[in-house]
Each structure stands twice: as C-alpha cells, then as structure tokens.
Amino acid sequence: MTAQPAPAPAPQPAIRCTDVRLQRGDTVVLDGLDLHVQAGRVHALLGRNGAGKSTTFRLLLGLMQPDSGTIDVLGQPPASGTKNRAALERIGASIDGPAIYTHLSAFDNLLVHARLTGVGRARIEEVLDIVGLASTGRKRARHFSMGMKARLALGIAILTEPDVLILDEPQNGLDPQGIAELRQLLRDYAAAGRTVLVSSHQLGEIVQLADDISVLADGVCRYEGPLADFAAPGRLEEEFLKLTMLSATQQEAA
Numbered sequence: 001m002t003a004q005p006a007p008a009p010a011p012q013p014a015i016r017c018t019d020v021r022l023q024r025g026d027t028v029v030l031d032g033l034d035l036h037v038q039a040g041r042v043h044a045l046l047g048r049n050g051a052g053k054s055t056t057f058r059l060l061l062g063l064m065q066p067d068s069g070t071i072d073v074l075g076q077p078p079a080s081g082t083k084n085r086a087a088l089e090r091i092g093a094s095i096d097g098p099a100i101y102t103h104l105s106a107f108d109n110l111l112v113h114a115r116l117t118g119v120g121r122a123r124i125e126e127v128l129d130i131v132g133l134a135s136t137g138r139k140r141a142r143h144f145s146m147g148m149k150a151r152l153a154l155g156i157a158i159l160t161e162p163d164v165l166i167l168d169e170p171q172n173g174l175d176p177q178g179i180a181e182l183r184q185l186l187r188d189y190a191a192a193g194r195t196v197l198v199s200s201h202q203l204g205e206i207v208q209l210a211d212d213i214s215v216l217a218d219g220v221c222r223y224e225g226p227l228a229d230f231a232a233p234g235r236l237e238e239e240f241l242k243l244t245m246l247s248a249t250q251q252e253a254a
C-alpha cells in the first residue's frame with residue numbers, strides 16, 4: 001500500500017479576525033467576529049446598514065482597537081499610530097467616503113500621498129490613467145462629480161500597489177462604465193496574488209466581482225465561503241435576506 005501524500009496545508013489568510021468584540025456605548029457592534037480573507041481572491045464583506053462593515057475596516061487599518069479578540073493583516077497586528085508603519089504602507093484603503101483635498105487637482109492629491117510613500121511621478125501618471133482621470137488637468141477636486149471623487153479615492157488606494165486593498169463601497173457614485181472598469185481592476189489585482197476586500201450593498205455587482213463573501217449580522221459572520229455556492233440568479237439576494245433578517249435565536253432554531 002502506497003502512502004498518500006499529506007494534503008497541502010491551507011494557505012494562511014492574508015487577513016484574519018478571531019473572536020473580535022467591540023462595544024460602543026450601549027451598542028454591541030461586533031460580538032465575536034471571525035473573518036478569513038485569502039490572498040489572490042476578491043472577498044466581499046456584506047451586511048445590512050449598521051452591520052459593522054466600516055467598523056471592521058477601521059479595525060483592520062488600526063484606526064480603532066477592539067475590546068478583545070485578535071486581528072492580523074499580512075501576519076501582523078494592524079498598525080496603530082507609528083507602530084508597524086511599514087505594514088500600513090502595504091495596505092491601500094478607501095473608507096468613509098473619498099478623503100481628498102478638494103482645493104487640489106487629482107494629480108496633486110496623488111502627489112501628496114506619493115511624497116509620503118516615496119512613489120514617483122511616473123506612477124502618478126499611470127494611476128491617473130488607470131482610474132480614468134488623466135484628462136482632468138488642473139481642475140480642482142471640489143469641482144469633481146461624485147464618480148470622479150470615487151475614482152480619485154481608488155487612485156489613492158492603489159498608488160503604492162499595496163498587497164492588500166480594502167475598499168468600503170467603492171462602486172458608490174460610479175457610472176456603469178466606471179463600475180465595469182473597477183470590477184476589471186479588482187479582478188486583475190487579485191489575479192496578481194494580492195488581496196482585495198470590499199464592502200457593497202450592490203449584490204448584483206458582487207455576483208460578478210467576488211470570489212468569496214462574508215455576511216455580517218448581529219456582530220458575527222453568519223456565512224463565510226465561496227460565492228460560487230450562491231451564483232444562481234437571485235440566490236445571493238435570497239440567502240442574504242435570510243441570513244441577515246433572522247435573529248440569532250431564530251438562526252439556531254432554523
């Protein structure tokens with residue numbers, strides 16, 4: 001009898017949250033969240049308004065600290081203040097809407113970030129091209145449409161070609177062309193072995209975009225796994241509504 005080779009160990013997730021708890025005032029925001037995001041895949045974090053998606057992103061970026069539980073991104077706890085700055089430079093993010101200097105052009109907005117991270121002008125030009133803002137010239141960001149601001153926020157997030165990209169509702173404000181371009185960009189990004197974590201309420205778009213999903217409700221992850229399980233038309237919406245509408249007690253009884 002020939003010994004079977006041992007199965008290859010599962011790859012370590014690029015992002016991992018274990019039993020993360022966070023309360024703000026009387027609100028239990030996260031109640032034991034477990035999250036695993038693999039490199040090389042587009043992972044969508046889904047949940048109703050107020051489910052805790054943006055809060056999770058803030059925790060991953062070290063902008064907030066959990067009350068308990070562990071979080072690691074690329075094998076390290078999130079950067080906090082000046083700690084682990086090197087790790088932070090490997091993470092690109094856009095959360096809480098576009099954070100841009102409205103008195104500056106798209107180029108100058110990127111230049112501010114480029115100077116902080118040592119990125120050259122050639123990459124700025126490249127990014128402007130990638131996000132479709134190459135022709136905006138000196139126009140100040142205050143005169144940008146919502147979609148242009150969303151494109152600029154994306155440009156800032158990808159400027160350093162980070163290993164991990166975290167985007168909170170990146171489709172907001174984009175026209176259908178912009179959404180299709182964003183989808184292709186994120187698919188290519190993951191195909192290059194990088195990690196992409198996005199939140200979105202647009203389930204139809206998520207079906208086209210994501211490899212894996214996590215569905216957040218009642219402060220925990222109600223489902224985590226491949227989107228392929230829900231790929232049939234209408235199935236993701238149906239499952240999402242089921243997962244997010246039942247209370248925890250009902251879930252256990254179901």
Ligand SMILES: Nc1ncnc2c1ncn2[C@@H]1O[C@H](COP(=O)(O)OP(=O)(O)OP(=O)(O)O)[C@@H](O)[C@H]1O
Binds near residue numbers: 049050053056
């Ligand atoms: N600093 C805070 N103080 C009080 N409550 C907070 C704080 N941060 C988050 N919360 C609460 O945590 C919950 C989750 O908010 P969060 O913004 O993470 O949800 P979300 O899933 O991103 O929602 P949406 O889809 O509407 O963007 C909300 O009830 C919010 O009021």
